[in-house]
Each structure stands twice: as C-alpha cells, then as structure tokens.
Amino acid sequence: MNRFVVVDLETTGQSPVKGAQIIEVGMVRIHRDKMIDQFSSYVKPDHDIPNFITSLTGITNEQVRDAPNFEEIAEYILDFIDEDDYFVAHHVEFDLGFLNDALKQHGFRTIENRIIDTVELARIFEPMAPGYKLSHLAEHMGIVHQNPHRALSDACVTAEIFIRLMKKVKTLPAETLEHLYRISGKLKSDLSFILSDLTDEKRFSLEERKDLEIYRGLAIKKYTRPLTTERHVPCTFGELLDDTFNEQGLLSTHLNQFEIRDGQRRMSEIIFDAFIQHTHAMIEAETGTGKTLAYLLSALYYAVYENTRVIISTYTTQLQSQIMDKEIPLLKKIFPIPFNAALLKGKRHYLSLNKFEQELQKPIDEDNYDVVLTKAMILVWLTETMTGDVDEIQLPSSGKIFWKKVNAEADLHIDPKSPWFSKNFYQRAREQAQKADVIITNHALLCTDLTNDYPFLPPYRYAVIDEAHHLETSATKHFGLQVDYVSIQYLLSELVDLAENHRLTGTLEILEYIQMGKERADELFSYLYQFVLNSCEDHVTSNDVGRLQYVFQPQQIDCIHDILELTNRFLSSLKQIEKWLLKIMDQSFDDEQLQEAIEKKRDEIFSLMEHTENFMKYDGQKQVKWIEIEATGAKNAVYLYSEPISVAPLLRKHFFDQKESVVLTSATLTMNDSFTFMQNQFGLSEEQVMARKIPSPYRYDRQVKLMVPNDLPHIKYDSEKDFVEAVSQSIYQLAQLTQGRMLVLFTSYQMLKKTYYALKNMMMDLEFVLIAQGISSGSRSRLQKNFQAFEQAILFGTSSFWEGVDIPGDDLTSLVIVRLPFDPPGHPAYQARSAFLKEKGKNPFMNLALPHAVIRFKQGFGRLIRSSTDKGVVFVLDQRIISSRYGKYFIDSIPDVPVLKGSIQKLLQEVKDWL
The missing domain is CATH 3.40.50.300 (P-loop containing nucleotide triphosphate hydrolases)
Structure with missing residues (x-):
C-alpha cells in the first residue's frame, strides 16, 4: 500500500543560491486516503525575514528568534519521511530542491524518494479548474484554507487536495488510465506505478460509468441531443417582467443579493x-x-x-x-x-477527436513536457466535457502549439464517413446552434x-x-490583413518538412522553389526594412513597443518600382509552389491526413499571395496601409498591415x-x-x-470623489522624466492612505514600466505588493486574482485593463488615471483617418481623437464602483482635464461626482478625511 508525505516550506525568498532560508516546515503523512500524522516547526534563519515575506506569511522575526536552527530539526524531518514514501508537494521541485539544499549544506543525506507534484496532478485530473494555485484549488474544491502561506496549513490543504485527486483518479476507466500510463514516464510526478496498479484493478472490475462511452479506445462523455418540444407561451412579455423583477419575483428567489x-x-x-x-x-x-x-x-x-x-x-x-x-x-x-441556448465559437476552439487520436498513436519520444502534459489533460477532460471547447481548460504554454494540431480547424474536411463524424465537437456545436x-x-x-x-x-x-x-x-x-516575414519563413519551412517526410512527387524540384521563395522573401523584406529605416523622420513614427511605423502609399514612393519588382519575384516563387501543390492534390492518397495537410498548405500559400498582392496595390483611399519594423531586431523583421479607413x-x-x-x-x-x-x-x-x-x-455623488492635482508637471509642456517622478511620488503617498487597494491605468507601457520600477525602489521597506501588466507573469485575470489575494497591493495596467476588470468591495478603493487616454497621434491608422475626415471638412480631433478618448476614459472610470456599497477616489494626474477647453467633455461624460482640484497635499488630506 502506497504511503505519502506532504511537505510545505515557508522561506525568506525564492532561491537558496541567493541566500534564501527556510523559516517554517510543515509535513503531513497520508495512509489509506487519511491524514494520520503531522509535524510543524519554525526554523531560525541566519538573517532577518524580509518585510514582504512577513506580510505574506505573518511570520515575524520575534516568532523565529527562539526557534531551532535547521540542523536541529533535520534528523526529525528525515525520520518522518520513510524511504518508500512518496514526497508530495505543491510545486514539488521548489520544496524538495530547497529542502535538499539545506540538508546538503548541513551535512545530512538528501531525500531521493519518488515524488508527486500536486500542481501537475491537479492540471491532469482537474483540467477544468479555474486555476492551480493552492488557494484557487482549495476554493474550487470547497476546502477551507485557515492560514494561507503557513507551512502546516498549506501542507494540510495540499494533502486534502491530493486525497481528493487520487479518489478521482480511481473513478477513471481503464482506457483512460492505460493512455495516461503510456505517457507518464515524461511527467514530473512518479505516477507510473500508481497508474499501472489502478489499470490492473480496473481491468478486473465489473463497475462501469454510465456517463461515459468507450469509442475507439477513448473514454468520452456521453452526449444527449437537445429535444425539441411543442411550446406554449403562457404570458405576455409585460407579465413576464412583472413576475421577474419585483421584490418577491422569480429573480429574488434565486439570487441572494437581488436588488x-x-x-x-x-x-x-x-x-x-x-x-x-x-x-x-x-x-x-x-x-x-x-x-x-x-x-x-x-x-x-x-x-x-x-x-x-x-x-x-x-x-x-x-x-x-x-x-x-x-x-x-x-x-x-x-x-x-x-x-x-447554444454557444458557438470559431473552429479553432473545438477539439478534433480525429486529429487527437492520430497524435495519441504517435510515439512520444520527441514530445516535450508541455505536449505530454496537454495530452494527459485532454484525456481526462474528455471524460468531463460536453463541448470540446478549449476555453474550458488552461493549456500550458507549449500546449497551445500542440492544440493547433488537434483543433477542428486542422480538419479541413469533415467527412461523414469518418469514424469520428458522429462525435465531432464542432459539428455538435453547429447542430445545437441550428436548434x-x-x-x-x-x-x-x-x-x-x-x-x-x-x-x-x-x-x-x-x-x-x-x-x-x-x-x-x-x-x-x-x-484588414497582416503579412510578416517570420510567418512566411515558418510556412515555407513546414512545406519543406511536408515534401521531405512524405517523399512527394517532384520533391527535389519543389525544394529549389521553396528555397528560392525563402531567399526572395528575405530580399523583399530586407529591402523594406532598410527603406523604412532610411525614410525621412517626418514619415516614420514609433509605437509603444518600439517598432518604427511607416505609412505605405505606393503612389508617393520614389523607389516603388524596385519594391514591386522584388514583390513580383517573390510572388512568382509562390506561384510555382502553388502549381506544385495543385498538381499533388490531383493524386490520390491512402493517407487522408496527408491529403488534408497538402490542401491546407495550398490554401495558406494562396492567401499569402493574395494578401501580399493586395498590400502593394494602390486602391485610392479605401485602405490605410503601413509597414512596421523592429528597429533593433533582425534586418528582415518586417510586418505589413492594411485596414479599411472606415x-x-x-x-x-x-x-x-x-x-x-x-x-x-x-x-x-x-x-x-x-x-x-x-x-x-x-x-x-x-x-x-x-x-x-x-x-x-449607483449613487456616484456619495460613492466617488474625482480629484485632479494642479501642481504636478504638465504632460504636454514638462519633461516626461519629471512627470513620471511626480506620478510615482503621488502614487506612493496615496497608497499609504488607502493601504494599497489601488488600480493605476496607463496609456503607455513604457511609462508604466518607468513608474513601476521607480515605486519599487521607493517602497522597498514598505509592505506593498506591486503587480504590473507585462512585468508580473500571468494573464489579466490572473494578475487581478493576485491583486485581490494581497492586503496591500497596487495593480498597474495598460490597454486591456481600462475595461473588463471587475474588483468589487474593499479590494479596490482608489483608481489612478495617469494620462487622458488619447490614441497615439502618430499611428498610421489614426493619421489616415484624420486625413479622410479633413477631406470631408470635419475636425479630426473633435470627430475622432476626442470621442475615442472620452469613451476609453469612461471605461477606465467604471473600474472603481462595481456595487452599490463600493466607495473610493479617482485621481486624474493629467491636468488637461481641467486646463484644456476639451476637458469638460471627459467630466460631463461620467456620472455626476464631486470634482476636487488643488495641490496634491491638499487632495491627499481630503482622501484621509473621507476614506
């Protein structure tokens, strides 16, 4: 019978190499799905605990002052973990690595037991969980987590998660377990023995899950088609609204906080x-x-x-x-x-069981870890999903590349004769939509x-x-359209693999054309790169990520004949490749997968030819076209864009x-x-x-105050350096009054970075957690969850953070809008649309720039108040909202709120008095 020890450590940092040390150990022994023993102890480190660690864990220097040193408890730790036990942890590489480093430093033997990582285990066996942090899993499974970031509490919660996951593993059918066993050698966790034993048990078990069917060796969730029934409308629409929206109505009985x-x-x-x-x-x-x-x-x-x-x-x-x-x-x-009701998304969102079966049958020798993990996740997910929609699961990073091979878009033709036709998730979604x-x-x-x-x-x-x-x-x-050098080279390299791996007719000849296509693409894009680099500064602008942009107007370019000649040479090579693909397509193949791959590549080559040709054409003022280059990147790092002007x-x-x-x-x-x-x-x-x-x-007049400091540097007239410094100081002072709980919105990622690092230095000795888009890892929703998890946090965001961020209650009490959100005036699309409006006798600022900015400002303003009990302040650090003629459009477009102007110190006092 397998036994497991769950271990959790609290440490002074992430890396023992950088001097971080253990300050608390928690261990729990599991036998027969029960916690039967536990151990915990503070550990005295050689240096003070950093403030942010105390803030995170609640462990203070006073608490560890009289605690044993690590070497005093090392023997007990080793005695607690028998050599046959599995070493279990949430992020096992961290805990085991840290523990072994400490044991080695103090002259003890290291732990070489079999391991299980509960993060990996959860990703595989709870593929539809909303997140895999300990707190996210605990919430998802309904486990109460009494003291997060304390070693024993974390170990107990990890143990409970582990027990539940192992119980779930035992409910899986033998077919799923067999597939998992076959790929388990490439996982971090030592699951092979466990999966082998369970598979043997399942083979001799008479139990069958009635919610699953076994089809071509895969266990999948049974699907019941929606029924169509005769329906009678029992009430008028007005009566329905009466029944729904009154105090004792239908909504009030099903919503706890109905208003x-x-x-x-x-x-x-x-x-x-x-x-x-x-x-x-x-x-x-x-x-x-x-x-x-x-x-x-x-x-x-x-x-x-x-x-x-x-x-x-x-x-x-x-x-x-x-x-x-x-x-x-x-x-x-x-x-x-x-x-x-039906949900319908693009084909790439749905799993193709046909393609997934083909990938499962391939040897896993060349699969990297993420691909193996993704296969394992999908195998378990198939026993749960009715939709096959990838948005139900969180794929690892390289798993997204694997998904391209197995999504419904990879199936060019859905053959009714295919054994998987009746199980096709995309067809199922369309069928549901029809009904x-x-x-x-x-x-x-x-x-x-x-x-x-x-x-x-x-x-x-x-x-x-x-x-x-x-x-x-x-x-x-x-x-619109986009063409870029990297995608072209990737497509042509895929064609080389296709021709060589399948020894297609005319391979030697086509490899020459593909090589010629690569060289001619390089010639064209290198020329365009140099052309943009050498162009007059009046025609070139820079975007927020450092790319140079050039508005492409063929009729105004002196060297357009050179560009078109290079383009035609490139298109000529693509035409030869397309001809070869069409010729190959006329042949009959036993391999249906190969036939589809050839057809897909032909479509991609045709689309590339069409987009390149359209970009180079002059089509009056219907489209705005521009070229972007990586100024410090490769000499062919070029992107071509085209959009309708309207x-x-x-x-x-x-x-x-x-x-x-x-x-x-x-x-x-x-x-x-x-x-x-x-x-x-x-x-x-x-x-x-x-x-x-x-x-x-909402009663905005009672819930919000809008504050505009009038003594900060002016973004238009003063240097950016002075402005960033003043912004950082203002946020620093405001954060101390609001205990963090602040969202700071930027229009420029560069300014966000500068402010973030300035504040990081200022707040080094304070217990604030700074979370920034593009700097802190994770998606927008992940950063938001992290922000809500800490007591004193500041969240920095740009672009997507101006909307879609929903943080109700006390987690957010202050919103800082650093600049009014005007679109960059140098962006080619903005320039073209401005010129278009001027020709029609309209003012581009009043009819384009200002409305866009006001609507974005309203979106940002809306982040603060998300319920009738929320209360907070909005600081606008851009004086143009009160000093310019157009500032009133911003203020008049939001709900009526008190607007306070004055020195930053006066406004901070107002915040202190009000909050």
Whole structure:
C-alpha cells in the first residue's frame, strides 16, 4: 500500500543560491486516503525575514528568534519521511530542491524518494479548474484554507487536495488510465506505478460509468441531443417582467443579493420594442444596470414567441462562456417556457477527436513536457466535457502549439464517413446552434460570417451586440490583413518538412522553389526594412513597443518600382509552389491526413499571395496601409498591415441592412450624452436607430470623489522624466492612505514600466505588493486574482485593463488615471483617418481623437464602483482635464461626482478625511 508525505516550506525568498532560508516546515503523512500524522516547526534563519515575506506569511522575526536552527530539526524531518514514501508537494521541485539544499549544506543525506507534484496532478485530473494555485484549488474544491502561506496549513490543504485527486483518479476507466500510463514516464510526478496498479484493478472490475462511452479506445462523455418540444407561451412579455423583477419575483428567489433595478426592466422593454418594431437600437446601460439578464430575457422571449432565432454577440470568448455558465442556468430556472441556448465559437476552439487520436498513436519520444502534459489533460477532460471547447481548460504554454494540431480547424474536411463524424465537437456545436432560440457568439466570428460564402452561424434576423463599442475594432481587423516575414519563413519551412517526410512527387524540384521563395522573401523584406529605416523622420513614427511605423502609399514612393519588382519575384516563387501543390492534390492518397495537410498548405500559400498582392496595390483611399519594423531586431523583421479607413459602409451593407433589428449595447456608447460618434462608426443615421440611455442605480455623488492635482508637471509642456517622478511620488503617498487597494491605468507601457520600477525602489521597506501588466507573469485575470489575494497591493495596467476588470468591495478603493487616454497621434491608422475626415471638412480631433478618448476614459472610470456599497477616489494626474477647453467633455461624460482640484497635499488630506 502506497504511503505519502506532504511537505510545505515557508522561506525568506525564492532561491537558496541567493541566500534564501527556510523559516517554517510543515509535513503531513497520508495512509489509506487519511491524514494520520503531522509535524510543524519554525526554523531560525541566519538573517532577518524580509518585510514582504512577513506580510505574506505573518511570520515575524520575534516568532523565529527562539526557534531551532535547521540542523536541529533535520534528523526529525528525515525520520518522518520513510524511504518508500512518496514526497508530495505543491510545486514539488521548489520544496524538495530547497529542502535538499539545506540538508546538503548541513551535512545530512538528501531525500531521493519518488515524488508527486500536486500542481501537475491537479492540471491532469482537474483540467477544468479555474486555476492551480493552492488557494484557487482549495476554493474550487470547497476546502477551507485557515492560514494561507503557513507551512502546516498549506501542507494540510495540499494533502486534502491530493486525497481528493487520487479518489478521482480511481473513478477513471481503464482506457483512460492505460493512455495516461503510456505517457507518464515524461511527467514530473512518479505516477507510473500508481497508474499501472489502478489499470490492473480496473481491468478486473465489473463497475462501469454510465456517463461515459468507450469509442475507439477513448473514454468520452456521453452526449444527449437537445429535444425539441411543442411550446406554449403562457404570458405576455409585460407579465413576464412583472413576475421577474419585483421584490418577491422569480429573480429574488434565486439570487441572494437581488436588488430591484428600474433600469434593468426598462432596458428589457426597449429591446423588445426594437424587435417588435423591426428597428435598430443603441442602448448605453451604465454600470450596475444588470444588462446581461435584461437583454437575455427579451431575446429569449421574442425568439420563443416569434419562433425565430436571436444572436447574442460579445467581444470576448470569456464573456461568452460566462453567459453560458452563469446567466443561462439561472434563466433556465426562472423562464416559464423551455428554451435552447447554444454557444458557438470559431473552429479553432473545438477539439478534433480525429486529429487527437492520430497524435495519441504517435510515439512520444520527441514530445516535450508541455505536449505530454496537454495530452494527459485532454484525456481526462474528455471524460468531463460536453463541448470540446478549449476555453474550458488552461493549456500550458507549449500546449497551445500542440492544440493547433488537434483543433477542428486542422480538419479541413469533415467527412461523414469518418469514424469520428458522429462525435465531432464542432459539428455538435453547429447542430445545437441550428436548434437554439438564442446563440451566444463573439464579434470576431460574427464579422467573419458577414462575407463568408459558407457561414458558421445559422441564418438570423435579430441580434444583440454586447460590448458594442468593440464591434468597429473587430470589423476593422476582419476586413484588414497582416503579412510578416517570420510567418512566411515558418510556412515555407513546414512545406519543406511536408515534401521531405512524405517523399512527394517532384520533391527535389519543389525544394529549389521553396528555397528560392525563402531567399526572395528575405530580399523583399530586407529591402523594406532598410527603406523604412532610411525614410525621412517626418514619415516614420514609433509605437509603444518600439517598432518604427511607416505609412505605405505606393503612389508617393520614389523607389516603388524596385519594391514591386522584388514583390513580383517573390510572388512568382509562390506561384510555382502553388502549381506544385495543385498538381499533388490531383493524386490520390491512402493517407487522408496527408491529403488534408497538402490542401491546407495550398490554401495558406494562396492567401499569402493574395494578401501580399493586395498590400502593394494602390486602391485610392479605401485602405490605410503601413509597414512596421523592429528597429533593433533582425534586418528582415518586417510586418505589413492594411485596414479599411472606415468600416462603417461595410458594416451597414453586410450587417445592418441585412437584419430586421440589431440592438447595440455597452456601458460606453456616448460622449456628452450624444450617440452621434458611435452611430457614425456603425454607418447608422439617427432615423435608423432608437437611441436610449439607462442611468446607473449607483449613487456616484456619495460613492466617488474625482480629484485632479494642479501642481504636478504638465504632460504636454514638462519633461516626461519629471512627470513620471511626480506620478510615482503621488502614487506612493496615496497608497499609504488607502493601504494599497489601488488600480493605476496607463496609456503607455513604457511609462508604466518607468513608474513601476521607480515605486519599487521607493517602497522597498514598505509592505506593498506591486503587480504590473507585462512585468508580473500571468494573464489579466490572473494578475487581478493576485491583486485581490494581497492586503496591500497596487495593480498597474495598460490597454486591456481600462475595461473588463471587475474588483468589487474593499479590494479596490482608489483608481489612478495617469494620462487622458488619447490614441497615439502618430499611428498610421489614426493619421489616415484624420486625413479622410479633413477631406470631408470635419475636425479630426473633435470627430475622432476626442470621442475615442472620452469613451476609453469612461471605461477606465467604471473600474472603481462595481456595487452599490463600493466607495473610493479617482485621481486624474493629467491636468488637461481641467486646463484644456476639451476637458469638460471627459467630466460631463461620467456620472455626476464631486470634482476636487488643488495641490496634491491638499487632495491627499481630503482622501484621509473621507476614506
């Protein structure tokens, strides 16, 4: 019978090489799925505990002053861990490495036991967990964590997680365990013996899981197709709203903190009216309205009542999933009529079981760790998922490359004769969409469908566009193009592998053409690189990540004939490659996978030719084209971009004019109470659209104060160095009054970095945790969770942090907006759109730059107050909001709040008195 010892250490730092030492040890022994023994002790280090470690763990210098030295407890640690025990830890390499380093330093034998890493174990056997930090797993499994970052408490929680994971492993079928056993040799954890024993047990067991089916050696979740039933609408829409939104209504019985919001009902009514009247609508629903439930309720009722279909589109796939996982189950409980809702994303989001089976059958010799881990995760995930949607799991970094091989996009043709056709996740999603009353999709897929000959989405006439301020961005991206040197070389190298590995007809000849294509790509892109580098400074700008940008206007370039000649030489090579691929495609192959790979490469070569040719063409003022180069990078590090100058006519022609009613909603659609800017962006006239504004239920006048220091350097007239220094000092002083709990928003990543490092030096002796986008590792949601996990934290963000960050309660009490969020005036797209507006007799600043900035400012402002009990301050460190003529547009576009101006010291006193 296997026995396990779970170990957790608290240390003064991350690396013993840099002098970090153990300050606490916690150990728990497990036998027969029970904790049977434990040990814990403080350890006295040779130096003081750093402040941030005390802040994190609560362990002080006083607590360890009389504790034993490590060598005094080393023998006890070694006695506690028998040589046959598994050494278990959360991030086992850290704990075992640290412990062995200390043992070696003090002359003791090291621990050479078999190991299990509970991070790895959780990733494999809880593939749908929201995160793999100890706290995230504990919350996910409903385990109470009494004293986080204390050794024994962490060890006990790790032990409980381990016990539950091992119980789950025992429920898996033999087929899954066999596959896991075959690849387990490349994992960190020594799972081979455990998996082998369990597989043998399962082979002789008569127990079968009724929720699974075994198909071609894979265990997958059984799927039940949605039923279509006759439906009777038992009430009017008004009656449904009465039953839903009153104090004793349907929502109040299913939501713990339900509050009646007049705006929520009003929004539902407006959307229903727009559908009934077959008109488009724009609804600005301010923070706290509850817009998601409002639009879902109207969309569902109208879809069922009229026996039609309504599309719900969001900007991110994360919000799509949130609606499907949170709001739809709630509506299933309260909606008086049975309904079907479906989630539909692009093909690359869905697993291809056909491709995954092929990859599983390959030897794992050349697979790296991340690929093996990803295979293991997917094997277990298949016993749980009904959708095959990759957003349900968190793939390791190299696992995302493996996913490209096994997603549905890798399956060019879905052959009805394929053994996996009936189990195809992407086809399943489309089938569900065909039968759905509402389909939840995203802007990218919606825009792709607008001009697609073979649409992903079923036909529809009604739509609700959430986060509608992003629709123009998504459409611009869809109707634009990008070509870059690295992608071209990667594509051509893949073709070399394809030709050589399969010994295709004419391989020697085509390898010459591919090599010629590589050389000619290098010639073209090296020439473009040098051209941009040598161009007059008046024509070249620099973006935030240090790339040089050049607006490409073929008719104004002296050396355009040289560029076009090099382009034609490159295209000529691609044409030869395409001809060879077409010739190969006419042959018949026994290997279906090879046939698909050849067809895919032909499509990619054709697309590359088309994009390159279109970029070099002069097409009047329809497109803005620009070249970006890595100024300090390789001499061919070149990117070609093209975007429509305006997508308004395209959106109107391909979308709005094709639909009966489209409802556009967001918290930020107006500037100074006017919808004009966004209407123009969408190509809609005032007569075409019903425009309404739903005010927030929050009492901003009581919950927020807006403060503008008037004695800081002016961003426009003073040096950036002085400005950054003043910003850092202001944040430093404010943070001490608010105990951190601060979000700082930047418009420039360079300024974020400079401020972060300045504050890091200032706060070295203080117990603040600084978390910065692009510096601290992790996604936006991960950084947000880390921010909320610490008592005194400051979160620095740019771009994506201006919206989508939701931190209610006391975790966030201050918001700092460093600069008004104007787009960079030197960006080629902005320059082209400005010129376009000037030609039409319009002011580019008032009709483009200012509205964009005001809407972004509103998004940033909305980060602070996320509930009716929140309270906080907003500091705007850009004096232009009070000193410029246009500053009032920013202030007038947010809810009415007290605006305080004065010296930074005076305003800090106001904060102290108020908070």
